[in-house]
Amino acid sequence: MPPNELRDIDGDVYVYPRYLAGSTAIGDPALGPLLDLGWDLEHDDLGNVYVSAPDRKVRLGYLPEGDDDGLWRINAYKDPFGPPTWGVCFNDSAPDEFVHAFTTALAKAYEQGSDAYLMAPDTRHADRDPFLAVAPLVNRGWQLDRPRWGVFAIQSPDGLASLEFTTGHLDPKAELTTRDARWHLWAGTSIDLPAWYATASTDTPVDLLKAVTDCVADPAPLPRWQSDTHSYVEGLARLTPILPPRPPAPTPLDVQRAAVRKPAALTTSAVPRWSTTSRPALPSARR
Template structure:
């Protein structure tokens, strides 16, 4: 589940993880890109912005944005041109899904533009996109009844899904609405606990796959029970996190040592022997009386 040597930020494990909700903390998702030396700035409202060193990838963490799109990440082939691709996560999305994406993005950025600007296969984009769907199929997600222009998969419990739109899409609407090439969601249909993530047409398949792998990962996520919305608590499985055993004090060690049983001492133990020794001479049998 997690590293036992690290402090667990929560009192329950939530399963399945797509019902865990957000942690409310953005730092873990920012960290992979911060470690590359990207420039961090803030505005007067408290929104945070990260810019790659070449200004060709930009991330916005927007708790005070105009809508519920908390995370917006865009990449540019030309720093002064329109985005080559865009990805967004709303404010209810589990932070671990965003972290999985930014971790993959950090690696792709280090590998170069041919990786973080890699377009899906030009000959068969649907076949290339299938690579991002494979983790879901392998973990039990089911293909739904076909809809024209949409490939849809859902979890067996119907609490999370993915939609992949085929055909031609409006590039601007992909970046500003939910009408994107990739649309992922999870949580109850009603209420604020429902999360979503979108990715536009030219988002590298490897980056989308990082999200689908994290969303479908069977490992639960730690959360504080009181922080979970009622809708999530009603549908998710919650398992209490057992506190680690207390570290013994020097006095505990001394008391334990004083109660230890004494070590066994060597002592002789009589054994049967097949040899005859003077100490083992048996008395003679009494003779029978003669008749």
């Protein structure tokens, strides 16, 4: 990584694999793609933040003081006064980079129109096949599994992260408010006590899901402050110190200035070179 990029890193260790990095508890980067489109931002007296599209058909809540651990809740609507068409949740320990990947894809889809951000998965259309959301993980060696009846899963090679897809009918309201959703992404050693989790309801567009799995599957580690890492990270993840930036390479002007400041080198003619054939110096005249 170039030295100028190292100076911008917020952390002192790299965490690998990245799905064990945990949250930075900084919401601004993930809000950025939506605010850049001119979406409205409001907040309440508790510190919760609400971002809405101009037509109110997509809404995001950043809820550090919410009723549960669902820190990020994003919903889309066909009718701004009707029930959500789809909903996504990231809990308060989910890596912020995954949320940023989602909001970046959402901003792009919103600019394309409702056909993009309200397009439900459909196996009859190749560009909407739910498998497209799983493909980035398969390509990184994640293995298909079936941990429970009615659930298909794909698990990371180390067994510390899984993406689950539940078949059959699901309660639309429960999908929006609980972990009983069509898509369930989590990391850790236990699904009951995950290190973090994210959920997505049945009609969440495939492109938005794929943006998250692309980010999860990226082999690059994530920077974190070691003092802020959770105990499960230190036990399961690999932490590598981030080296300080190297000094910049000298420019031609730096070299020229250094040459000017350096004392002039003595020439060979200024220092006598004696040899066995050299005559001794003559004695000086007496006064």
